[in-house]
Amino acid sequence: MTPSRRIVTALLGTVLSTGTLLAPTAAPAYAVPAPCQADYNTLQGLNSDLDSLQEELKTAAPPAKPHIAAQIKAVKAQIAKVQPRYEQCMRDNDAAAPPIQATFTGRVTLTTNDSRMPKPITRDVSIGLSYFGQNRELVNIREWPTITSDPIQAGPFNLHVTVRLDQSSGSFNRSTGRMSLNLVLTFDEDLAAPADSDSNLAITVGTDQPGGVPMDAAGNVTLAGADKFYHGHLNDKQATITVTGAVSPRP
Incomplete structure (x- = not known):
């Protein structure tokens, strides 16, 4: 071996x-x-x-x-x-082949039960992915798009929230198409201190979650997940994320 x-x-x-x-x-x-x-x-x-x-x-x-x-x-x-x-x-510490650099093209939809954000954030996106390992069983995000909300009225403030990626790691099974991504996100408010109060979200989106669909032979896939925010104005609010589109080239 x-x-x-x-x-x-x-x-x-x-x-x-x-x-x-x-x-x-x-x-x-x-x-x-x-x-x-x-x-x-x-x-x-x-x-x-x-x-x-x-x-x-x-x-x-x-x-x-x-x-x-x-x-x-x-x-x-x-x-x-x-x-x-x-x-x-x-x-x-591995001598395996170089990673496959792929691109996900599709749509990201984010919802929350916070009354100040009654409408989902839905954006068409292009996300750069890297698949590592002999069987391409490891995946992470190498390029993250700009995802910014429509104007949000929060009390006396009118603001936008930009979703920033802080960390990512994940897994992929080439045979079954199962895939998951662990994401740590910051929801960055465009307010000046002290009104500014950014929130964070550690969430797993995957094909095994409710609403997820494994990757098919053409690279079509849906990742979904839910978790709660921590810190900031969104602390303890529920969030759901659905990512649906296609990965090319398929790993």
């Missing part, structure tokens, strides 16, 4: 109900390269915590659900920080 295949085998992880490719929960068939071992161990622990919390949330009493949901959000945020570093480490 070649070194690159050993590394790819070590990368293959458990796809959780979120559709997120995370570090394996069991020991890999071959050793993770030494420089990547610490992040592998960290992701293994975070995976276990996330799995347990998601199971706990299913049967928790209503008063306990907000606390558990907050814990899930915190674990996801930790994963979003560690996983890209782990993936980069694995790529740096």
Whole structure:
């Protein structure tokens, strides 16, 4: 077995109900390269915590659900920080072929239950994607478009919100077309301080989520997801994101 295949085998992880490719929960068939071992161990622990919390949330009493949901959000945020570093480490220690540079062309729709944003933000977009690994099982965003809302009336203020990408990582299965992206987004208000109060959103959008559709042979795909904002004026409000279009070339 070649070194690159050993590394790819070590990368293959458990796809959780979120559709997120995370570090394996069991020991890999071959050793993770030494420089990547610490992040592998960290992701293994975070995976276990996330799995347990998601199971706990299913049967928790209503008063306990907000606390558990907050814990899930915190674990996801930790994963979003560690996983890209782990993936980069694995790529740096792999001799696999260069990544496939693809482009998603389609539409992004974002909704929230905040009364100040009653209309969805819907934009036609072009998003640059990079697919890594021997089987193109890793994906991240290399180019993010400008996504800005229509004017929003918030009390005495008339403002726009621009959606900025802070972090991304994800997974792809070439055979099944299943795909997921972990996104950390900032919703940047164009107000001057102290009125300005940006919000953040850590969300997984994927084909396994309600409304998602796996990628077909032509590259057509729909990713969907939902989560709550944190910080700023949108803190604790619900958000949904749907991304539908086509990836070319298909990985």
